Amino acid sequence: MFFLYKRVSHPTGLLKSHRFKPLLGSSSGTERDFIIHGQTHTAEFLCNAERGDPGYWYSVHSSSKFAWSSDIHLSPSLTVSPDSAQHFTSDSVSLSCEGNSTEWTVRRSSPEERYQFDCTWWGTLNGSTCNINTDRTSDAVYWCESGSGELSNAVNITIQGGDMILLSPARPVTEGHSVSLSCKSRNQTFDSIVFFYHNEKVIQSDIRWELNISAVSKSDEGFYKCQHSGRESAQSWMSVQANGPKAELRADYRDILVGGSVNLTCSVNPSSSSGWKYFWYRGEKTSEPLTSQLSAGPIRVSEGGVYWCRGGRGEPVNYTEYSDSVTINKIIPNKAVVTLQPNWTEVYVGERITLRCEIKDGGDTEWEYEWRTTSSEKPSDQNEHSITSVTGSHSGDYRCKGRKKHTQHSSTHWSDPIKLTVSDKPQPVITVSPSWLSAGASVTLNCRVKDPSAGWRFYWYKMVPHPSDYRYEQLPGSSSGTEQDSYIVHGQTHTAGYRCRAGRGDPVYSSYSSYSKFVWSADIHSSASLTVSPDRDQKFTSDSVSLSCEGNSAGWRVMRFSTEDKYWSACSTWGTMTGSTCNINTDWPSDAVYWCESGSGEFTNAVNITVQDGDMILLSPARPVTEGDSVSLSCKLRSQTFDSIVFFYHNEKVIQNDSRWELNISAVSKSDEGFYKCQHSGRESAQSWMSVQANRPKAELRADDRDIPVGGSVTLTCSVNPSSSGWKYFWYKGEKTSEPLTSQLSAGPIRVSEGGVYWCRGGRGEPVNYTEYSDSVTIYKIIPNKAVVTLQPNWTEVYFGERITLRCEIRDGGDTEWEYEWRTTSSEKPSDENEHSIEVVTESRSGDYRCKGRKKHTQHFSTDWSDPIKLTVSDIPLPVLTLSPSWLSAGASITLNCRVKDPSAGWRFYWYEMVPHPSDYRYELLPGSSSGTEQDSYIVHGQTHTAGYRCRAGRGDPVYSSYSSYSKVKQTSKMLCHELQLGPTLTMRMQIFFRDGTPISINIVGTLPHHQQGFQGLRCFVSKPEQLT
Template identity: 35%
Template structure:
C-alpha cells in the first residue's frame, strides 16, 4: 500500500502534491491534514532512540506520540519509496508497532531507510496527519555490497563530477544508488539533477550543495546497504575516509580548497569543537584508538572552515576459531581448525596459528587439518591475521580448546545381572558417556588355554543398535560373560573391548543342577571343594566353569589346584581367589545353573545353595574353621539390620517372599562373614494348583471330544451305505 502525501490549499480549495518532505513541508502537510479532519490539536511526532546511525545488530526503537502521549491511539508505520513525489509504503509488520513503539531488537543492514508514522482513534476513525520523517542508517562490518565513492572522501566540491558505485563480491549489476537529501527528498540516481546510472554506477556530472545527503545501495529486491553521509560544499572541505577507521590504523586528515595551486591548505584542525592541531598541511594520527572517534573539521584563517565529518572508529577485528567435527574428538579422527576474519573491506588475509600460548607459528593456512589426531595434538589454539596487501591486522583470537581422548567402551547391565528365567535384561554400551555416532558389536567371552581374552561375536549382534542389546525373555543359556566394542561411523576409529559384564540366569527346573559339597555358598580356605553337574540321566559331558572376582573366565581343568573327572570338578585346597560364579556348560556350549561361591579365611555363613521355596523351613548358622564347636554363637543380620543376636543358629520356620535379602553373621571376637543373597521362590502349592487346573480342564473337555469322534464315525458309515 503506497500513500501519496498531499498538501491542501485552503485559499482556493485545491489540492496539490507535496514536492518534498523537508521540515517545513511536513509541518505544512500536518497542519493542513489535521484541519480537514477537525483535529488541529492532534499531531503525530516521530523520534528515534537511541540514535539513527547504527551498527548492524544494534537495537533501535521508533517512538510515535500524539501531543506527547500514545494512550488511546492506534499507530501505523511506513517507509519511504523513491519517486519525485513523496510516497510511503505501509510496513508489512506494522502491527508490531503497538503502543506507539516500533522496536527492532537487532538492526539489519536492510533496515536503512526513511520512516513516518500515523495515528488514529475512535469509531468512525479520526486520523492524524503523517508525522515528521526519521531516518535509520545501518552500517555493517561486512555488508554484501560496498558503496565506492570517487574521489574517495565524504566531502566534495561543487561543480565537479562525482562517481558512486555499488560493488559486491561478484561485481554483478542489479544495484541502484539512492539518496535522502538534506531538503527531505528521497530519490533514485536516475532522478538526481544531473545524475545518470549505468549498471551499478551512478554519476553526478556537476555537483551542487543540494546533492548533500545520505547515499546507499538498494538491491532489486528492495534491500538497503552501506549508507554514507556525503557533503557538497563550495568552500574549504575536509579530506577524511569514507569507511570507518579500525583501531590501530593510520589516519591522515587534510584541508582542501578548490581554487588554490597547492594540493592542501595549512589550517587548524578541530575535534568536537576543540582545537587539536594548528597551522599544518595535514593532521596525522599514527595509531587510531576508540577515543579518536568524533566530529572533525578544519579551518583556514582566510578561506573559512569546512563542514563537519563524523569519523567512526571500529574495534580491531577479532578472528573466530572453529573446530570440526567437534571440540572433543577421539584419537585417530580427522580434525580441522579454521580461522575466520569477517571484514568486507579486506580481500585477503595471512594467517598465523599458535598453540598453548606459544609465540611459534605452526601453520599459516586458514585451515589446518590433523589427518589422524593424537593426544599430543590436544591443547588451546588461537589465530591472528594480517592483511596480505595492506597494513591492517587483527586481534589475537580467543583460545579454543581441542580435547583428544582414547575412545573407551563402557558396558553396564539393567536392571541387574542376576536374573530368573523369563526376566528382561538390557546390556548398555556407551563410549565416553555417549552412544551417538557409534556402531556397536556384542561378544561373549570364551575360554582359551592360550588367552583369557577370546571373544566370540554374537550371531544376532546387529540387534544391539544404538548402544543397547535387549533380551526380552532371558533363557538359561544366556548365562555368560559379555563385552562390547564400538566403531565410529564413517571413520576407522575403534574402541578397545569394554569391561566385562556377566549375566547369571537361574531357572525353576534347569536340565542340570550344580551340586556343591559341602552344600553351602560360603567356604573356608585350604579345604577341598567338590562341584558336580548332574542331569536327570546322570550322563557325562558337562564342564564346570567359573568367572572369578578378578575377571578370569576358566574351565575346571585350568583352576589352580583344580581337576575334573567326568562331570565333577574338585578344588584340592581353596584360596580366596576361588571366589566367583560357577556354572555347568554342556558340550554344545549351553550354560546352566550359576551359583555364587565365596571362599573366606574367617567366619562364614552356612546358607542354602538353591533358592528357598515359600513355606519351607530355613536354618542359618555361623561357622568358624578353628573352633571345637560346630557353629558359633553370633549375631545375624539381614540387609544390614540386626534381626537376631547371640544364637548358635537362626531359624525361620515358614519362609515368605519378605525374607528374601542379603544375610550375614557377626561374632564379637572372630569378625563378620561375607554376605549371601537368599532368594525366595513361589510355593509348591502354587505349582500343584497349576497342574490340577490343567488336568481338570483336560478331563472336563474329554466327554465332548468322545461325542465328537463318535458322531464323525457314524456320519462316515452312513455315507458309505448310500446307493449310487
C-alpha cells in the first residue's frame, strides 16, 4: 500500500514552519497511481509504502518531488526583472517575492544539482529580493517560499553563455493580451534576416528582430526560438493562460454579531451558464477546501476569517479563477469608545490633542486597534493617537475598533464617532464698561471667546504708551489667568487702554490678543493733561483747532478714536504735530475722542470734539467744569449775526429765550450737568454734554465677594480718592438715610455676615466734612439649596423651529416661595419665572443658561448660581441618504441608510420611494414607515428595477421634521426581458441620463412597429451604464 503526502503551511503560522499532510482519499493507502484533480499551484509531494497486516512494515519516506505551476496567485508570488526567461551570463537578474509574509526564501531546482538550494548558495538575498549570480550558465526552476511555508508560482530561467538569446516572458501571458518576443545578440546588431520559430516552424523571416503578437490565443502557446546568420538561441516555452471566468464572493455582512452568522454567496458571471458547484476556502486559497460545505448555493458561516471561493463543473472538474477574498470579523460584546483629551468640542489650529481608543471591560486582553476617519489624518494602529499641532485638515469624524491580538478576525463593533472640529486660532473681543469714567469708579472688563466654557483662562493687560507704540503690562492677579471672563479694575481715575487674551491646556495654548479698548476720563490731573484751543467741543469745518499736551514728560503724541473709523490713530494721520501740539485738519466733519500719551507711559484726560459742516454750533467747554465755578455757553453762526430770539435748551427744556446769544451760569452745580443746544430762526446746533465735577470726593465701596457663603462672611472696604489721610468711614445698611452702623465706624475694612444693600461715606475734621456717598453694593447670603437648570426635551443640540422649555429647580426647596433670576450669554431674556418656554427656537437663542433662586419674602437670601446648561441651536438638519450596493444584481436587497448629525437624539426615520410624475416626481411612503422607524436603516428586498429613494427624520410631539434628504437613485445594469422565440430584429436604444443620482432625461431612438400576425417575439440586450462628464 502506498501513502501520499502534500506539503501544507503550519496552522501556527510560525516562520519556516510547514508539515506534510495526507492527501484526501489516500489516508487508507492506495494500490495504484493517485490522481489529484484541480491542482493549480506549485506543490511539493512525497510518499512512503507499507505492507503486511496490520502495517507490519513501513518504508522510509521518499525524497520530495515538486509539481510546478506558473499560474500567479495573490500570496505568495514571484516576479522576474527583467521579465525574460533567457539571460546572458553577466546579466543582472533579480527575483522578487511578494505577498503577506515577513520572511522569504527563494529556491531553485536544477538538473545539475541534487538538492533544492536557497538563494544564499547561488545568489544574494536582500529582504524579499534575490539577485542571481550569472557568472556561469544554468537552466533551473525558481520559486519563493513564504515564512509560513507557502509556495509561489514557479519560473524557468536559462542563463546562456552563447552569443544569442530569445527575450520572452518568464511568466504566463493571458489570452487577448499583446506580447512581444525579441532576438538579442551579445555584441552585435542584426544586419540580415532574422528567423522566428514556433514549435520548430518558421513564423517570421525578415530584418525585424522583434516578433509581435497583438492578441495572444491558446494556439500561440509553445516553444519559441530565433536564428540569425547561422547562430541560434535556446528555445523557451511561452505559456498562455485562459481568460476564464472569475468567481465572485459576496457577504451580506462583514461582521458576525454575537451568537449570529453571515451569508456567503459565490457566483460565476455570466450567470447564464449552469452546473456550477462552489468550493469554499478559509485562510488561504492554497488550503484544502471546506469539502463538507461544497454547495450550489450560499452558505452560512459563524467564524471570522478570510474567505475565498471558486466554481467548478464537469468531470474532470473545470475550475474558475478564485474570487477576491472577503474578510469576515466576528464581533465580540466589548464596546470601543473614542475619547478626546482635552475633551473640547472645538479645537484650534496649533493645539495639541490626543485621541484614545478604549475597550470597555477589556480586561487583560491584548488588543490591536483600527481607526477610521473622514479627515486627511491616518492614525496608526495604536490605541492612542496624538496630534502635536492640529490643522484644518484634521477636522472630521474619528471612530475605532479593537481586535484581539492573538485571535484573528475577532473584533469589537466600530465605536460611535467623535467629531473633531478645527478652527482658526480665536481672537477674543474685549469690552469695557463704562466708556467714560466718573472719578474713582470701577471699570469692568469682559473678554469673550467663541466657547467660554471650554477650559479657557483669561489674561488681562493694561496698555502703557511707548515711544513707538505700546507695551502691555499684566494686571494684578492674572499672571496665571483667571477662570472668570471678567475683571474689575477698582478706583480707575485716568484714561486707560486694555486688552486680553485667552489660554488653555498644558502647556498653555494662547489665542490671539484682542484688539485694545479704551476707557476715557475727562478728569484733569497735573502730571499729564490735554487742553483744547479754543476751549469748546464743537467746531465749524475750516476752523483752526489745536490740541496741546502738558505735563512733566517729553515725546508727546496726540491720539484720537473716531466713531467712523472704529480705531485709534495718531495726529500725523488727520492733523499736523509740532512739538507737543497737534493742529487738527477740519476740512471735513468728524465726531471723535482725543487724548495725549506721554513718552514716559502716561495717558491724559480725554475730550470729545465734534467738527460740524452746518450753519450753527454751540460753544461749550470741552473739559469738565467744577461745582461753584462760573461758565458761559454761546451760540455761533457761521456767516451772520443773530437778529431775533435765540433759544437755549438744557436736556431738551428751554431755559433761556431772548435776543442774547450767550448763556451764563454764575455758580455751576451738579444739577447743571447735561446736554445743551441752541436754536435760532429754525436752525439748530448739535447738542453737547457739559460735565460738572463735584468739589468734594466721593467714597468708593468695594466687596471682596458679592455672595456670603454658608457660615461665612465678606469684606467691605471704603476708600476716598485721592487718598489723603485722616478719613474715618461711616457704614450703612438698607438706605443712605438710615442711621450709620456706629459700632463699626472704622479707618479700615469691615466684615459682614448678613445680606443686604450696603453704602459708605468718609468723614474727617470737627465738625465732620463728609465725602459723597459711595455707590451701593448688594450682598447676598447664600443658602444651601442648589439651583439646577433642566432642558425639556433633554437634547444636547436643538434645531431651528423646535419647541423647548428651560426650568429652574431648587433642590429641597420645600414650600418656600421663590423668585428667580436668569443669566444667559444668548440674546434671549428669560422672565423671572422658574419656567421659560421658547415656542420656536432660533440661532440667537444659542448660549449658556444659568439661574438662581431668592426667597420671596426674605430679602437678600439666595442660592448660588446654578451650573450652566449649554443650548446649541443649529439649522434644520438635512439627512444624508446612502444606498448599498451601488449597482443592483437583479432581485438583490438594497440597504438604505439615513444619517443625521446626532442619531441618538430621539429621531425616527421616514422612507419614501420616487414615483415619476408628468412634471416631476411624487414620493410614496415605503411600507412600515408611516410612523417612522427607530432604526436609521431600511432594507428593500427583491428590488429588480432602477428606483429612487429619499428619507427624512422627525422627533418630538408634535413631530418636528428635518428637511428631506436629497434623492438617491439605485440603478441596475440588467433589464429583465421575457425571451420568446427568435423573430425579426429591431434596433432600439434608450438613454437615461442621471445627475447626482437623479434621472433628468430619457431618450428613445427607434420605434416599435404595430404588432402584426406572425411576429415570433422580441429579444432585448442592455449595455452597461457609461459615466459621462
